[in-house]
Amino acid sequence: MNIHIYLPQFPAFGDKITDGMTKSIHGLSSGLASHGVQVTILCEGKEDSFFKSNTGYVIKCFAHKNKSHKFEIPSGLKQYIAQEINNSLIIINGIFYFKSYLLSRLCKKNTTPYIIAPHDPYHPSIFNKNAHLKWTYWYLIEKRLLQQANAIQVLDIRHAKWLERLNVHTPAIETPNGFSPDDVHSESSLSWTEVGIPKLLFLGRIDAHNKGLDILIDAFKEVLETIDAKLFIQGPDWGDKSKLQKRAAQLSILEKVSFVEPNYNQSSSSIIAEYDIFCLASRFEGFSLAALEAMLAGRVLLVSEVAGIAHYVQASGCGIVVKPDVLSIKEGLIKLLKSRSNWQEMGLRGRRYALEHLQWNQIARNALENYKTLIK
Structure with a gap:
């Protein structure tokens, strides 16, 4: 054929x-x-x-x-x-x-x-x-x-x-x-933190409307009223980076939100493995390869219900599926942050599920x- x-x-x-x-x-x-x-x-x-x-x-x-x-x-x-x-x-x-x-x-x-x-x-x-x-x-x-x-x-x-x-x-x-098996690191190379300030990551293009990054920042502001954390947004700028930085400054959380340049010399899964929670708050989303790479890295995830990968996150129990709005994202992040003792177990469930099905x-x-x- x-x-x-x-x-x-x-x-x-x-x-x-x-x-x-x-x-x-x-x-x-x-x-x-x-x-x-x-x-x-x-x-x-x-x-x-x-x-x-x-x-x-x-x-x-x-x-x-x-x-x-x-x-x-x-x-x-x-x-x-x-x-x-x-x-x-x-x-x-x-x-x-x-x-x-x-x-x-x-x-x-x-x-x-x-x-x-x-x-x-x-x-x-x-x-x-x-x-x-x-x-x-x-x-x-x-x-x-x-x-x-x-x-x-x-x-x-x-x-x-x-x-x-x-x-x-x-x-x-x-x-x-x-995914390709070549993109998967050994399980023994993965680790999970139990102390310190949790690090949240969005990895992908900085497109506020598509990826819901404005909603994520607003929700993160409310999360900080309950639990301390840091949010990292990494990827190529699609014209919205300065607007999002201004929004974080207006909310007085700029010291808690970092914008990181894309790194094409390191695999996405190895980048994601350096963080604790992968965040995808998209208003619309086909699938999200980055979220799949987060599963392979054994991370816990917060993903928008519209994303194609939401079913796999839910089925494996490696994260929380939310609506792309401030309240739902806030509640989902707080629930994940309060489940720190379960991150390793959840992350491994997601990784093994992805390895079997995707x-x-x-x-x-x-x-x-x-x-x-x-x-x-």
């Missing part, structure tokens, strides 16, 4: 796989390749290139020919889809992304089945920021893209309900995120069964 996966910004030579979407595609592609699938990642760059990864998938990069490449598909990729793809399935990745729509038109023209993998749910909160632009784009482009797909790949089957409410009834395929090979095997039904 041949599967093509489209993500324009995927690194052409398989390096610099640092953000959540490229990690997800790398993991799924590697898992599919381990089951004998011929997987080709289609990306775009300054020049044409071909690269075979050490996990079995290949990367074909197509060169941009002009400055308007943000709004057009490279001619080489158009030709490739028209002439080289037979009996194949294309997975198009991204949400509210015009190139996804353009590629879907090529697939339709060449009768090539395609799946849309948005990586985020179409939760009402996603429309709240830049609402006029998003709703216009939704009705003109995004809805049609989804309705004409052969399937929509969601990270949590619960996210299909948001599509149904938007009158999109395309079949949904649940394909959660997973390996990419298992996820890819299940995804493959779904994909086979789409190619006649």
